[in-house]
Amino acid sequence: MTPVHERFDADRWMNMFSLETARNEARQFVLDRQSRVPQEYRSKWAVEKHISLMSPRWGHASSPRDVALNLNLRLESGGSTPPAGAVATDVFVFAVGEPPNPAATKFGGVPYWPSNRDWPETGDGQPAEFIGQINFRDSRDILPELPGDLLIAFGNDPWLEQPELMQFVWLDTSKDLPSHKGRANSNYLPVYGQIMRTWDHPEFFTWDATKVSGLPKWIQEDPQLPGRFLAVLNSVSGWSDKPWPFVNQEHPFTDTSGPSPFMYGDMGAIHIFADDEGKVSHDAAGY
Numbered sequence: 001m002t003p004v005h006e007r008f009d010a011d012r013w014m015n016m017f018s019l020e021t022a023r024n025e026a027r028q029f030v031l032d033r034q035s036r037v038p039q040e041y042r043s044k045w046a047v048e049k050h051i052s053l054m055s056p057r058w059g060h061a062s063s064p065r066d067v068a069l070n071l072n073l074r075l076e077s078g079g080s081t082p083p084a085g086a087v088a089t090d091v092f093v094f095a096v097g098e099p100p101n102p103a104a105t106k107f108g109g110v111p112y113w114p115s116n117r118d119w120p121e122t123g124d125g126q127p128a129e130f131i132g133q134i135n136f137r138d139s140r141d142i143l144p145e146l147p148g149d150l151l152i153a154f155g156n157d158p159w160l161e162q163p164e165l166m167q168f169v170w171l172d173t174s175k176d177l178p179s180h181k182g183r184a185n186s187n188y189l190p191v192y193g194q195i196m197r198t199w200d201h202p203e204f205f206t207w208d209a210t211k212v213s214g215l216p217k218w219i220q221e222d223p224q225l226p227g228r229f230l231a232v233l234n235s236v237s238g239w240s241d242k243p244w245p246f247v248n249q250e251h252p253f254t255d256t257s258g259p260s261p262f263m264y265g266d267m268g269a270i271h272i273f274a275d276d277e278g279k280v281s282h283d284a285a286g287y
Contacts, residue, residue, distance in 0.1 A: 089214025
């Protein structure tokens with residue numbers, strides 16, 4: 001079966017974003033700042049504390065830099081081989097624009113929407129807003145049977161304040177053929193995911209990313225959703241002064257005049273569960 005997603009070249013990006021380089025950059029940033037505002041650094045300890053704070057640590061990942069530094073941190077700690085208790089997960093690393101395959105995992109832009117389906121509506125009869133879609137076809141070996149291979153998320157205004165108003169639609173892309181009927185979401189910069197097979201572990205590393213399967217990483221308390229954990233639609237890192245904010249864009253993403261990538265609250269996420277019949281339950285939370 002032809003893959004839906006492009007593969008993320010982890011080795012390439014891990015070589016590009018080494019821990020040594022990132023730590024040197026953090027040290028230089030703090031030393032430069034100390035020379036400008038020495039009154040804010042009362043001791044050597046204050047300098048070293050700030051350097052430690054600026055140095056790479058395991059965290060949210062949506063850009064190739066984020067993911068590469070996480071992988072290098074895990075490798076440094078001896079995590080080259082999944083330990084006992086690890087759970088396979090497919091993590092998505094984002095490119096900007098529309099995907100080569102319209103059924104790929106993405107946020108914003110034009111959804112994969114078939115001609116034989118009516119567009120979802122809000123409670124007052126208005127067209128619902130397309131948020132994003134996640135494709136499970138490349139992850140079937142780590143998932144249960146599902147009612148479709150593509151899950152599309154829609155928001156009913158004001159879904160950001162009332163996430164319970166979200167709607168989810170399952171599609172079978174082998175039967176539900178796309179058309180130009182889908183309504184583009186111009187509120188978000190369109191981005192799509194490259195896929196990377198990796199693992200979560202309840203005691204060591206759990207990916208804070210858009211992903212399929214693996215383990216949930218709750219932002220607030222566990223909401224005890226029914227069914228099995230399927231996926232996370234996670235915020236995509238926004239404006240950045242660092243190179244390679246996306247896998248297909250080298251220059252920093254600093255244009256604040258246009259739409260930004262998908263963001264739920266303050267780097268929040270939507271966790272998705274489904275029961276044996278495929279009925280979706282979800283939790284949306286931000287920091």
